[in-house]
Amino acid sequence: MPQLLASQTRNVELMSHLASYSELLVAVTGPQGAGKSALANALAAQRELPDDTVFVTASIMLGMPSVLSAIANHWDMPAIHEDSAQSREMIRNEALTRAEDGGGLLVIIDQAEQLDADTLNGIAHFALLAPQAISFALFGEQGFEAEFRNSPAQAPVHVLQLEPLTLDDAVLLVGQVYGEDGICPLSDQEVAKAIEISGGWPGALLLSAEKLIMAPGRAANTPRRASGFPLRNILGIAGIATLLAMFLLYQMSQEDEGEQQLADIAAEAAVAEALGQKPGPVKAGPQDFNYAEPASEPAASAPETTELPVTEVATVSASVVEQGQAPAKPEEDAVPAAPVAKAPVTEAKPGAAPAAPAVTPAPKTVSPVSVSRDEQVLLAAKGGYIVQLLGSHSEAGAAGFRKEWSDKVTGTLYQYQTTHNGKDWFVVVSGVYGSKAEARAAVNALPQKLRAQSPWIRPVTDAQKAIR
Incomplete structure (x- = not known):
């Protein structure tokens, strides 16, 4: 199944909005091959609660009792065999009960041009019984909407007249159906010719496109137009790949240069030792500072650390401040230090494991909900x-x-x-x-x-x- 085109997606969004938030009946009209069935199925698939959608394909034998029976069967209600006031009231009460829980039923009727005037009037009259609980969307060929709108019930109806495809949508559709990887096998001139022949309606357009594709002697000279990935994106990716390759080559050359400098230094030292000379000082370049070993210095003995109680630590810090020295800066200045609780000092027994210090968990922060x-x-x-x-x-x-x-x-x-x-x-x-x-x-x-x-x-x- 081809994906919905941009214009079709907008129509489905509009129909979904009208079915969910208005008291209007929706009538979608267009000639044969305009894509009405595709829109009807897309509307049914888009519903948040598919169980609250009844899909009916009309025929010349379909009457109001059949519509009521389809709704009753969908809700597992007793079977309905006639269009009576009692049947309508039973379905209406069930619809209102479900609406109190946030539910709503959408009845989609395809090929509605086959319904007679009495059935259309019955649908319009029934829709007025529970307009917030039951909605109707009818799809049919041009002409049925006039009788539906002018029915004696006088129910409010929104008529959506479908329009022919644009050149861009036609290219996408032909690419989806006949192309490889979404690439349209026809040129823009050929697609424009197919639109002229078909009037721009999807069904007739695909037939015209098929005839053009199968025409003898055209495949070798017909340019192919990509309907998916544009050429400028391909060129952009190629440029990025070139820059990455140049960057990697530069890095490799820099590393090779550093290794070569180290090799030259080692060779000079070997020649000087063979001649009995003292090697000269090594001059570090900008690329070999990571390789130079630091000069050996006598290791300073680590000062003995003495554990002080909390009160003595505070006294030492105060004395440092009095002498004009700044206390040591904490690692994270942005986080205020939590007050330190004095723990009782207990004498550790020989052989006993040291007690783990108590850790105070950080308070949890809750991000406020932002609004536009x-x-x-x-x-x-x-x-x-x-x-x-x-x-x-x-x-x-x-x-x-x-x-x-x-x-x-x-x-x-x-x-x-x-x-x-x-x-x-x-x-x-x-x-x-x-x-x-x-x-x-x-x-x-x-x-x-x-x-x-x-x-x-x-x-x-x-x-x-x-x-x-």
Whole structure:
């Protein structure tokens, strides 16, 4: 299976955010071969709790009773054979009970264009019964979303229309499927031609690329483009390797020079001894100071050490200070000396092992939890509201989102870190606003692309609890 492309990864992040934090139904549309099934499977795999995801592949025979039955079977509930008010209420109560423990069910329906109008309306109506406990994401060809959005249930729907691949994404996809080690076997001109033929949709693009690759007489003259490791990285590594080699050669030459100097000194001494002359003084060079032996000096006798009680040691130190001498500097000036407790002096018995001195363990230090400047601002707020724009498991994705939109919104964007289902969760919010009405006005002033992602107005205390 090819890995998700950059644009596909962004779409999965958006769908995951909408499914987790909004009351919207998500409808993903695109022509055949647009990669809808790949996105549906990636969304199911990304869920923090895979057991709380129901994946259904639609058909013309699939109706609302089948959807309710799939949910009931997933939760090991009694079998459901009809779409009745009693069946819906039973599933709704189970969903709300699980939501109290932090759980939420995501129902993913692929090939949703095969569902009839009654089934789409039933899904939209059922989603309104427990919007915070059960979410729906439907993937289908273009056209079904209009009937879904205009159903009599009037449930809020977010429609995500897929877009054709860019040249860079197309090169990566062709390299993943047909290349060796991620290297695209087509030139940029050939990939551009495949995009023109296929419209840039992944399925048709791969078929066009296969025809170009299998075309007779093109392989010998087609340049290969690396979609993975860039050439500048290879040149950089080669340069570093060259510098390391030069450094090693320099070190070896320096060592050889030092050994040669020692050999010359030994030869001069041998010639002088043979002629009966006294060898001259050895002149130490900058490279042979490690090899020269120090001149022999008579060893000074070690002074006898006398153990003094603690009080006598303190008296000696005081007398040294009175005579103008500085006391010996401790090895670690930065650590204050701990007070020394006077231990009772006991006379050691002959043959007895000396008692081990008591060691006082150092106090343990606890590092305070650090918070970012954005988190400090949010924690300092005395009240008000924020508008949540993004929640992601990727810190780099959240930072990129904030950088992209910081100059395009009226409020200040803040980013804070918390946890969601046991994993790091990075949230980008706008605010802090003094009232809910002010927050709504800020939402209305957002760019259309951000408004379409259903910003979430929340009390700032929610963020403060999450940070703490």
